[in-house]
Amino acid sequence: MIKHHLALCFCLFAFVLQSQNDSAKAGYFYAKGTDKMQSEQFDSAVYYFGRAIDLGYADKKVYANRGVNLSRLEKYEEALTDYDTALKYIPGNAVLFCNKGIALARLKRSAEAIATFDLALKIDSSDAETYSCRGVAYQQMHDSLSALHDYNRAISLNPAFADYYYNRARLYNDSKLAVKDYRKTIMLAPDMADAYYNLGIIYYDTDNYKDAIPLFEKELSLGAEKAETYYHLAECYWYSNKKDKACTCFKKAVALKYTGIVPQELQKYCK
Numbered sequence: 001m002i003k004h005h006l007a008l009c010f011c012l013f014a015f016v017l018q019s020q021n022d023s024a025k026a027g028y029f030y031a032k033g034t035d036k037m038q039s040e041q042f043d044s045a046v047y048y049f050g051r052a053i054d055l056g057y058a059d060k061k062v063y064a065n066r067g068v069n070l071s072r073l074e075k076y077e078e079a080l081t082d083y084d085t086a087l088k089y090i091p092g093n094a095v096l097f098c099n100k101g102i103a104l105a106r107l108k109r110s111a112e113a114i115a116t117f118d119l120a121l122k123i124d125s126s127d128a129e130t131y132s133c134r135g136v137a138y139q140q141m142h143d144s145l146s147a148l149h150d151y152n153r154a155i156s157l158n159p160a161f162a163d164y165y166y167n168r169a170r171l172y173n174d175s176k177l178a179v180k181d182y183r184k185t186i187m188l189a190p191d192m193a194d195a196y197y198n199l200g201i202i203y204y205d206t207d208n209y210k211d212a213i214p215l216f217e218k219e220l221s222l223g224a225e226k227a228e229t230y231y232h233l234a235e236c237y238w239y240s241n242k243k244d245k246a247c248t249c250f251k252k253a254v255a256l257k258y259t260g261i262v263p264q265e266l267q268k269y270c271k
Helices: 002-038 042-054 061-072 076-089 094-106 110-123 128-140 144-157 162-171 175-188 193-205 209-221 227-239 243-255 264-269
Strands: none
Touching: 002 042, 002 061, 042 061, 061 076, 061 094, 076 094, 094 110, 094 128, 110 128, 128 144, 128 162, 144 162, 162 175, 162 193, 175 193, 193 209, 193 227, 209 227, 227 243, 227 264, 243 264
8 A cells, every 4th residue: 555655646746747847848839939930930930839739838829829820821721720729718809800800811701801800899999900901801892982991990090001001002993092092102111012013003004104114113123023014114115215125124024924915016126
């Protein structure tokens, strides 16, 4: 009986030591995951948060953090699973509902996304990002009025954030209003290549090649390698009587597999 009692105590003590060891390891992996997330090493962050989860990390926001990194890797279905798990432990969290809504919107499950953003806004009605994201979901559903309302609300709450003007510009059918918002976007985020391209297209479509050229050039200087941009720039140069530059851009567009319609005179001149 004494031997049995001693053995039982030893086993319990060993279990406690193992539990403490696992807890320490889980904390280490969580910290590593956080570091990797901050340095935008999303694959590594997912791995380390997963190790923390496997070891029973106590703070269940670990699921939310892994979900964010899965979303950044465009693994939205997996992210949704983590967001739902996190919400079981942390109900009523507006940020979690917003992140879940973003994943649903990325999967084109727009109606579900809107319902999820609604839940986030019931908890925190002052979050500009949630309004903007819900606006995107409304836009996916071709509900322009609701989208515009949400973009306006986002801008009123945070007038210094470029993405909100960019989203609203994409919604506008009125080119003057779109130009104004793209200009504001570029002022706030001078490295946003898509804003230069979209603004350049507005000028290109109205035969304003003089204003379109520097915008396409700027987009390319930011590292964009798009066949469409080179082709549009080629046409702008062509109709501005800068034919050598037009040919340089046209050949680059072809090398990048541009497949659109090309004017015969441009093709003949650049052969």
